[in-house]
Amino acid sequence: MNRPHTPYRRLPSISKRFVSMSVLFGMLSMMLFAGSASAAAASSMPDLQLNAQAAFLMDAETGQVLYEHNADDKLPPASMAKMMTEYLVEKAVEQGKIKWDDVVTTGENAAAQVGSRVFLAKGEKHTVKELYVAMAVASANDATVQLAEFLGGSEQAFVEQMNETAQQLGMKNTHFVNTTGLDVADMPKNFRPSGGGETMMSARDSATLAYHILKEMPQFLEVSKIPSLKFRERDKTSTPNWNWMLESNKNIPNFRKFAYPGVDGLKTGHTPTAGNCFTGTSLRNGTRLIAVVMNVPGGLYDGTRFLETAKLFDYGFNNFEKKTIVEAKTPLKGIETLKVSKGKHSSVPVVTGQDVTIMAPKGSTVNITESTIKANQDPLPAPVKQGDKVGTATVKYTDPATGKEMTATVDMVANDDVNKAGWLSLFFRGIGHFFSSLFKGIVGLF
Incomplete structure (x- = not known):
C-alpha cells in the first residue's frame, strides 16, 4: 500500500499482532479483451451492486470478458502499478539480463521513499530476489524503486520501459510516471518527473497486465501467495500479506471473512487519491478468473475491496461454465x-x-x-x-x-x-487435366 508511515493505533477489526507493523503492503493482450466494449455489451451486464468506481472480470485462460463496469476509465491504480515492475523483472531474469542472486546496493531515491516500505538504508545491500519478494509481498516502494534503478539505470528510464511495454501489451489507457503508483507529490523531491501528470491505469488494463503475468510467468504465484514476510533476519516481526483474500487466511480469525477459495494473488493498492484497489485471481475447479476493483470507498482497514471482489468471483464461478465449442x-x-x-x-x-x-x-x-x-x-x-x-x-x-x-x-x-x-501417375494425371481443359474449352465455344 502507498501511504505515509504512522505509528501503531489499535484497530477494532484486526488483531494487534497483525497491525503492529510499520509497513502496509500488498500483492501483486490479448486481442479478445483489448479496446472499448460496445454499448450493447455494456447494457447486457448484470447489476452486481458493486461499490467501486470501476470493475472488471475475465477468464484467465482465454482473456474472455465476463463483466465490466467503467472498464476503460483512466484511474490512479496506487500499488497495482507495481505489477509492471514485477513483470519486467521476471522478463529480465528470463532473458539473462540479471540474476536472482545479483546483489543490489540501495541508492538515495529508494532510501527516501515513503509509504509501504522495508526501510532500506542508503548503501544497504540485498539480492534481486529479496527485493522482488519485498515488492510483491510487502508492496515495498523502496524495493520497487531500487529494482527499477538496477534494471534501467534510473527510475525514469525504467518508467519509459514500463510505458513501452504497456503499449506492446495492448494497455491503451495506462500511463506510468513512476514505478510505485505514489502520487508525484509523495515522491522524493529530487526524483520527481518533470513531465507532469500522474500514474493512471484502467481496470481493463490492470486485468490485461495480470493476464500476461499469469500466462507468461505463472511461477509468480509462488511469491504472491506468501502469507507473510520477514525481510531481515534481525527483524523482530513478520509482516502479513496485505491481500486478505488469500485462501491461506481462512484459519486466521481476523481475515477469515475475506479469505476466498483459490485466491493466490495478485496485487492490492491504496492511496488517498486512488482509494482502495485490488487485482485478484482465483483458481477453482480448473477455472482461473481475474478480477479488478478500483476506487472502492471505505477505510483502509475495513476490507471492503475484498468483499466487492468476492462479488465478482461469485458471479463468475456461479454463472459461467467452460463450453467446448469446437x-x-x-x-x-x-x-x-x-x-x-x-x-x-x-x-x-x-x-x-x-x-x-x-x-x-x-x-x-x-x-x-x-x-x-x-x-x-x-x-x-x-x-x-x-x-x-x-x-x-x-x-x-x-x-x-x-x-x-x-x-x-x-x-x-x-x-x-x-x-x-x-x-x-503424375504423367497420366497431367494428360487427364489437359484433355479435361480442352473439352471444357470446346464446350465453351458453343
Whole structure:
C-alpha cells in the first residue's frame, strides 16, 4: 500500500499482532479483451451492486470478458502499478539480463521513499530476489524503486520501459510516471518527473497486465501467495500479506471473512487519491478468473475491496461454465479438405488440432457462425503426413454473455497420409487435366 508511515493505533477489526507493523503492503493482450466494449455489451451486464468506481472480470485462460463496469476509465491504480515492475523483472531474469542472486546496493531515491516500505538504508545491500519478494509481498516502494534503478539505470528510464511495454501489451489507457503508483507529490523531491501528470491505469488494463503475468510467468504465484514476510533476519516481526483474500487466511480469525477459495494473488493498492484497489485471481475447479476493483470507498482497514471482489468471483464461478465449442480431431463445416499437389490424392482431409473452449453462461448454447482457414500452402505439397499442421482456422461465434461477435483460432491438422505420386501417375494425371481443359474449352465455344 502507498501511504505515509504512522505509528501503531489499535484497530477494532484486526488483531494487534497483525497491525503492529510499520509497513502496509500488498500483492501483486490479448486481442479478445483489448479496446472499448460496445454499448450493447455494456447494457447486457448484470447489476452486481458493486461499490467501486470501476470493475472488471475475465477468464484467465482465454482473456474472455465476463463483466465490466467503467472498464476503460483512466484511474490512479496506487500499488497495482507495481505489477509492471514485477513483470519486467521476471522478463529480465528470463532473458539473462540479471540474476536472482545479483546483489543490489540501495541508492538515495529508494532510501527516501515513503509509504509501504522495508526501510532500506542508503548503501544497504540485498539480492534481486529479496527485493522482488519485498515488492510483491510487502508492496515495498523502496524495493520497487531500487529494482527499477538496477534494471534501467534510473527510475525514469525504467518508467519509459514500463510505458513501452504497456503499449506492446495492448494497455491503451495506462500511463506510468513512476514505478510505485505514489502520487508525484509523495515522491522524493529530487526524483520527481518533470513531465507532469500522474500514474493512471484502467481496470481493463490492470486485468490485461495480470493476464500476461499469469500466462507468461505463472511461477509468480509462488511469491504472491506468501502469507507473510520477514525481510531481515534481525527483524523482530513478520509482516502479513496485505491481500486478505488469500485462501491461506481462512484459519486466521481476523481475515477469515475475506479469505476466498483459490485466491493466490495478485496485487492490492491504496492511496488517498486512488482509494482502495485490488487485482485478484482465483483458481477453482480448473477455472482461473481475474478480477479488478478500483476506487472502492471505505477505510483502509475495513476490507471492503475484498468483499466487492468476492462479488465478482461469485458471479463468475456461479454463472459461467467452460463450453467446448469446437472439439479436437473434428472437421469444420466447409473446410473439410485441403488441396494437395503432386500427391497420390489431390486432397487431404483436415481436422482440428485441439479443442476451442470458452466461458459461457450456464445452460446457454454457443453456435459457430462461420469458419475460415488459412493453409500453410495452397495447394499443400506432397507428401503430407497424418498429424501434420497444415493451417490455422478461425471460427466466429456470438458470445452469449455479451452478444458480441467473437473469434477464436485453432490449428488444423491432416487426418490422413498423402504420399507423393510417382512420375507415371503424375504423367497420366497431367494428360487427364489437359484433355479435361480442352473439352471444357470446346464446350465453351458453343
